[in-house]
Amino acid sequence: MLLYDRIQFGFTITYHYLFPQLTMGLSLLIVYFKWRFLRTKLDHFNDAAKFWMKIFALNFAMGVITGIPMEFQFGTNWAKFSELTGGIIGQTLAMEGMFSFFLESSFLGLFLFGEKLLGHKLHFLTGFLVFLGSWASGFLIIATHSWMQNPVGYEILENGRFVLNNFSELFSNPWLFPSYLHNQFASIVTSSIVVAGVGAFYLLRKKHVESGKLFVKTGVIFGVISTILVAFPTGDWTAKNVVKYQPVTFAAMEGIFETEKGGSEIILIGQPNMLEKRLDNKIAVPNVLSFLTHQNWQAEIKGLNEFDEDLYPTNVPGLYYGYHIMVGLGTIFIGIMVVALFFLIRKNLYNKRWLMWVLFMLMPFPYIANTAGWYTAELGRQPWLVYNLLRTVDGASPTVSSGNTLFTLLGFIGLYLMLGLLFVILVGKIINAGPSVQKH
Amino acid sequence: MEFFWYIVLASMLIVYVILDGYDFGAGIVHLFLAKEEKDKKAIVKSIGPFWDANEVWLIAAGGVLFFAFPTLYASSFSGFYLPLMMVLWMLIFRAVGLELRGQLHNEMWVGFWDKAFGIASLLLALFFGAALGNVVRGVNLGGVYDGHSMHEAHYFFLPLWNAEFSPLSERLGVIDWFTLLIGVIAVVALTIHGANWIILKTNSSLNERLKKLIIKLNVVLVVLIGISFAVWHLVDPNPFKNFIETPVLWIFPLIALVGIVGLFRVNKLKKEIYGFMYSSLFLAGALASSFISIFPKLLPSTNSVNPSLTIYNASADDYGLNVGVYWFVIAVILVGVYIFVQYKVFRGKLDDNDYGEH
Numbered sequence: 001m002l003l004y005d006r007i008q009f010g011f012t013i014t015y016h017y018l019f020p021q022l023t024m025g026l027s028l029l030i031v032y033f034k035w036r037f038l039r040t041k042l043d044h045f046n047d048a049a050k051f052w053m054k055i056f057a058l059n060f061a062m063g064v065i066t067g068i069p070m071e072f073q074f075g076t077n078w079a080k081f082s083e084l085t086g087g088i089i090g091q092t093l094a095m096e097g098m099f100s101f102f103l104e105s106s107f108l109g110l111f112l113f114g115e116k117l118l119g120h121k122l123h124f125l126t127g128f129l130v131f132l133g134s135w136a137s138g139f140l141i142i143a144t145h146s147w148m149q150n151p152v153g154y155e156i157l158e159n160g161r162f163v164l165n166n167f168s169e170l171f172s173n174p175w176l177f178p179s180y181l182h183n184q185f186a187s188i189v190t191s192s193i194v195v196a197g198v199g200a201f202y203l204l205r206k207k208h209v210e211s212g213k214l215f216v217k218t219g220v221i222f223g224v225i226s227t228i229l230v231a232f233p234t235g236d237w238t239a240k241n242v243v244k245y246q247p248v249t250f251a252a253m254e255g256i257f258e259t260e261k262g263g264s265e266i267i268l269i270g271q272p273n274m275l276e277k278r279l280d281n282k283i284a285v286p287n288v289l290s291f292l293t294h295q296n297w298q299a300e301i302k303g304l305n306e307f308d309e310d311l312y313p314t315n316v317p318g319l320y321y322g323y324h325i326m327v328g329l330g331t332i333f334i335g336i337m338v339v340a341l342f343f344l345i346r347k348n349l350y351n352k353r354w355l356m357w358v359l360f361m362l363m364p365f366p367y368i369a370n371t372a373g374w375y376t377a378e379l380g381r382q383p384w385l386v387y388n389l390l391r392t393v394d395g396a397s398p399t400v401s402s403g404n405t406l407f408t409l410l411g412f413i414g415l416y417l418m419l420g421l422l423f424v425i426l427v428g429k430i431i432n433a434g435p436s437v438q439k440h
Numbered sequence: 441m442e443f444f445w446y447i448v449l450a451s452m453l454i455v456y457v458i459l460d461g462y463d464f465g466a467g468i469v470h471l472f473l474a475k476e477e478k479d480k481k482a483i484v485k486s487i488g489p490f491w492d493a494n495e496v497w498l499i500a501a502g503g504v505l506f507f508a509f510p511t512l513y514a515s516s517f518s519g520f521y522l523p524l525m526m527v528l529w530m531l532i533f534r535a536v537g538l539e540l541r542g543q544l545h546n547e548m549w550v551g552f553w554d555k556a557f558g559i560a561s562l563l564l565a566l567f568f569g570a571a572l573g574n575v576v577r578g579v580n581l582g583g584v585y586d587g588h589s590m591h592e593a594h595y596f597f598l599p600l601w602n603a604e605f606s607p608l609s610e611r612l613g614v615i616d617w618f619t620l621l622i623g624v625i626a627v628v629a630l631t632i633h634g635a636n637w638i639i640l641k642t643n644s645s646l647n648e649r650l651k652k653l654i655i656k657l658n659v660v661l662v663v664l665i666g667i668s669f670a671v672w673h674l675v676d677p678n679p680f681k682n683f684i685e686t687p688v689l690w691i692f693p694l695i696a697l698v699g700i701v702g703l704f705r706v707n708k709l710k711k712e713i714y715g716f717m718y719s720s721l722f723l724a725g726a727l728a729s730s731f732i733s734i735f736p737k738l739l740p741s742t743n744s745v746n747p748s749l750t751i752y753n754a755s756a757d758d759y760g761l762n763v764g765v766y767w768f769v770i771a772v773i774l775v776g777v778y779i780f781v782q783y784k785v786f787r788g789k790l791d792d793n794d795y796g797e798h
Contacts, residue, residue: 091507
């Protein structure tokens with residue numbers, strides 16, 4: 001049954017992406033700490049790098065462990081999709097294995113264990129290579145994702161197979177760069193908020209105070225830059241791609257049921273009512289959506305009413321909520337980070353206990369925002385696997401029965417619950433011990 | 441171009457088995473022989489910096505399979521659904537065991553993850569051997585019963601086992617007496633291989649015992665291979681066809697033979713690395729010979745209705761295969777550099793090497 005295949009993929013990918021979204025951004029912050037240490041020779045920068053490396057190592061291991069099932073599932077659960085498009089998306093996925101997994105896995109060991117063996121400069125280099133590998137991995141995954149959202153460089157044979165006819169178009173896909181930058185800045189948002197949050201935790205507890213200040217300061221500076229860049233210009237570019245290539249998805253995620261003459265309002269809150277094709281209890285600001293989308297207050301935006309219902313995204317309310325949660329949280333992040341920056345410049349950030357509480361409590365929310373953003377992208381593409389060309393229902397494995405899929409889905413749920421529990425215990429232990437405890 | 445990618449894929453799988461194979465073997469030795477914490481730690485340290493990169497060869501080979509032979513990837517991954525998922529779970533347990541054992545200093549914790557790592561290694565060796573057995577034996581492509589296909593010609597589905605437990609039955613399973621035999625051969629061969637790795641990379645007190653064990657296991661290996669030859673014709677009536685047509689290919693069985701003969705001399709070798717090289721030669725020669733025995737088939741069909749999947753009917757189109765060569769060559773050169781750096785930094789005995797711990 002298609003439902004189990006979709007739940008299994010959705011569950012395993014959602015769980016998986018909790019880890020890379022931290023490690024991609026965190027590798028950048030660790031490289032930054034290490035670089036500052038090389039420049040200043042101040043030990044607390046090196047201690048910070050070492051402390052975050054421990055957290056990085058656990059997250060990275062979880063990312064690898066939960067990442068392998070993703071590559072397997074294309075073949076096991078989505079065999080028809082793999083058969084028909086493997087000549088194209090197989091390229092980018094194979095490149096990910098060859099270019100980034102080897103790089104990351106070879107140098108991660110050196111980065112984690114090699115400080116004494118290599119000396120600080122080479123150690124910095126291995127950290128940089130791990131960073132490079134993880135960002136290359138993200139790039140090739142988003143290249144694959146972009147082809148599914150906006151297929152380019154292909155032709156379709158009579159037997160339904162997609163064949164590649166232009167390799168470079170895979171990488172000049174207009175969907176790719178906005179999505180990649182948007183995603184990478186979002187990953188820096190997660191790691192900045194986590195670094196600042198752990199710092200705020202130490203300041204609130206009055207333990208490891210010097211490290212706490214460094215973490216809060218670094219997290220806030222990276223946080224201000226990344227939370228703004230994730231919204232503008234990269235989020236804006238990404239949304240404009242949706243308007244251009246997937247107008248029905250745009251109408252659904254914005255909650256626009258009817259085309260409005262004289263400009264569309266932007267919906268802040270409201271619940272999609274699919275029975276009556278309207279938005280219940282809405283709070284909206286007139287004409288703003290038209291301006292944001294077309295820089296024209298009166299521009300017309302197509303509502304869902306203009307499209308055949310057969311083409312609607314499969315789960316309009318889910319898509320709408322995903323998008324609004326992402327945008328809402330992103331806006332809140334910018335607000336908090338700007339306030340924190342204001343106090344940082346005024347040099348009285350660290351004794352604002354209420355703000356430390358806010359930063360501490362903020363930690364889970366970038367994970368929610370990132371997940372909601374990916375749900376927007378993925379639910380927005382449904383009911384298609386390859387937009388407008390191959391439906392999800394036609395991509396599943398023809399010979400795998402629902403009993404087998406449910407069996408493995410339950411297995412993954414059990415296994416991942418156990419992994420999650422262990423992860424929380426171990427990360428809690430590292431954070432509790434703090435940066436000044438070097439050995440174990 | 442299909443042939444180029446076939447060689448690439450086969451080579452990557454062989455490299456994978458040689459590299460991750462020593463991790464599995466080390467895990468099996470760890471499970472059965474290492475009693476003292478010092479020896480356990482030595483074994484874990486000997487594979488610590490390498491196992492993750494070794495596993496990447498499997499992922500990367502999977503990627504190349506996906507892009508170069510998408511039909512085979514789709515057919516085999518869905519057809520072997522359950523065993524592949526179990527391999528995944530075992531890979532997860534092995535990784536968790538290795539990564540987490542050092543995180544808490546508590547006997548129960550360490551003991552539990554040691555067992556998880558050891559048992560997962562054992563089962564992985566068994567499963568990968570059985571997988572090779574399945575490829576040689578073939579599957580019921582298209583699900584043919586009474587002359588009718590239940591699925592498209594290149595799809596199938598195998599349960600883990602069937603009541604008959606036989607490779608000759610109409611209803612096949614992943615595990616039958618033939619694939620199980622190949623699985624056991626893999627366990628024995630990889631245990632030898634892992635023992636050689638431990639001897640090479642540690643000063644463990646087990647090393648002298650391991651040398652004796654290698655010779656005993658080698659006898660077992662020779663006997664098991666003899667048995668497999670005696671029954672091989674039941675699953676593949678003509679395994680020597682390609683060797684007879686192209687005699688130069690006999691080099692591969694010969695390489696395997698050199699490896700197995702060399703292993704009997706493990707006590708007298710001048711350098712410890714020779715032992716590891718002999719077991720590597722055996723693995724490479726034996727795997728290459730198995731692949732050649734079914735060439736150009738990739739997955740043989742056990743029925744006469746649907747054709748076998750071959751390198752020609754399961755491959756991607758020419759443009760994609762051609763353009764892939766460019767990035768692949770660059771990537772392989774880079775991978776060579778990484779491996780050189782990795783093995784250079786972590787050279788010599790690792791158990792006394794203070795490269796730090798988790």
